Amino acid sequence: MIYDVQKGEIKLSRILNKLDQFVADFCGLLDNYVIVSGYVSILLGRSRATEDVDLLVPEMTKDEFSKVWKRIHDNGFWCINTPDFEDAFKMLKEHAIRFAKKEPVPNMEFKMIKNDFDKYSFNNKIKVIAGETIFFISPLEMQIPFKLFLVAEGSEEEINSDKDIEDARHLYKLFSDKINKEEFLKIVNKLNVKDKLKWL
Amino acid sequence: MAMKAEEIKVDIEALKKFKKRNMEERLNFIDYWVNYIKTHSDEEWSKQQNVLINSQIK
Secondary structure (H helix, E strand, C coil): CEEECCCCEEEECCCCCHHHHHHHHHHCCCCCCEEECHHHHHHCCCCCCCCEEEEEECCCCHHHHHHHHHHHHHCCEEECCCCCHHHHHHHHHHCCEEEEECEEEEEEEEEECCCHHHHHHHHCCEEEEECCEEEEECCHHHHHHHHHHHCCCCCCCCCCCCHHHHHHHHHHHHHCCCCCHHHHHHHHHHCCCHHHHHHC | CCCCHHHCCCCHHHHHHHHHHHHHHHHHHHHHHHHHHHHCCHHHHHHHHHHHHHCCCC
């Protein structure tokens, strides 16, 4: 695994698994996207699976979404929330909608960019090149603090093993020499997760 | 004979210690696995990860 920070590229020589292939099939249908949350850690080696993959896409008009909706369905995916395009578009303006292929698990959680954290992830995304397959993932400087933000509140004694802590620690330990610490700490402060850095 | 829930004796302190130790062990494994990734080829570590993931997806 080689991370070229200047280029914003990670090169992987990994063998793709069924989950990677599922994600690649779906993302290949989109013009623009960024993968956030748990699958980022999994793609970069974390030894766990997941039932859903979180994806952010730029805000779309109804017409733009109708083209994406058709392309997704023409390629064998279906929307878990609703089969109706109008309903799906309404939902998408409020929250994420999910797409699956055959079985409901795994599925893609498809969400429009809403806030500045989403925008940051999208505008600073990292290109992951896994052989012939390309994925775009959230930058580590955002991904790690955001994972810490998702950790349940509570004292050290109250917090049990937590996948978000583990995902954050995995990425931090793996790329500690590549992370832009200044940028990382700014986001840590914005998300108010300084007290959770002890888990890394 | 089956045991009833009311018969269970609870030692909360012991359970808390178990929880703490469990978390430490999980975090230690993260460190071990990251080191494994750093010292082995992508092909090697992904082969192991794929056994876990492929077994959970149809």
